[in-house]
Amino acid sequence: MVEEIRSELAPFCQGKNLGRNNFEGRHTEGVYVLLTKAPSVAKIIEHSGVMAIVNSLLPNNYLLSAAFSILVHPRETPQPFHYDDAAERLGINKPRPRFGVSTIWASDDFTQNNGATEVILGSHRWPEARVSYEH
Numbered sequence: 001m002v003e004e005i006r007s008e009l010a011p012f013c014q015g016k017n018l019g020r021n022n023f024e025g026r027h028t029e030g031v032y033v034l035l036t037k038a039p040s041v042a043k044i045i046e047h048s049g050v051m052a053i054v055n056s057l058l059p060n061n062y063l064l065s066a067a068f069s070i071l072v073h074p075r076e077t078p079q080p081f082h083y084d085d086a087a088e089r090l091g092i093n094k095p096r097p098r099f100g101v102s103t104i105w106a107s108d109d110f111t112q113n114n115g116a117t118e119v120i121l122g123s124h125r126w127p128e129a130r131v132s133y134e135h
Contacts, residue, residue, distance in 0.1 A: 001043055002107045008038035013071050027076040031069040041067060044105050054101050074113070081120065094127070 012031045019025040034041050044050070045067055054062070110116035 001040065004040045005038055005044075006107065008040055009069055009071075012037055013069075015073065018073075022077060023079060023082075025070075025072065025076050025079065027073040029069075029071040029073070031071075034067040034069055038069070041069075050103050054103075057098055057101055081118070081123075 009031055013029050015029065017029055017031075019028045019030065024030065031037060035045075045064060104117060
């Protein structure tokens with residue numbers, strides 16, 4: 001399945017559409033509207049294990065959306081720490097109910113050299129004013 005997805009994404013990952021700033025990554029390619037470009041991604045979006053977790057965390061009738069691919073190239077800088085729910089931009093302060101779940105499927109091992117995701121234990125309990133953490 002991974003090779004099928006890589007093959008479908010290959011035309012969109014040619015090093016031409018890199019991020020516009022440090023947050024997006026100046027050495028990172030993002031492929032958006034993923035299902036139209038790599039239809040086989042549906043197999044992992046609807047994976048039974050992921051769906052079981054999402055079903056347990058969110059209320060009925062949730063929306064599956066925002067599927068995209070991120071390809072981190074060498075020399076990328078670490079992305080600033082951030083919350084992945086963007087709720088502060090919507091004016092929904094903490095404590096707040098869970099209204100989104102992000103899943104990550106890595107087709108390569110996460111390493112320090114390719115942008116491994118870092119989890120900061122307890123950061124979900126930080127006050128609203130604390131939005132970042134220094135590397």
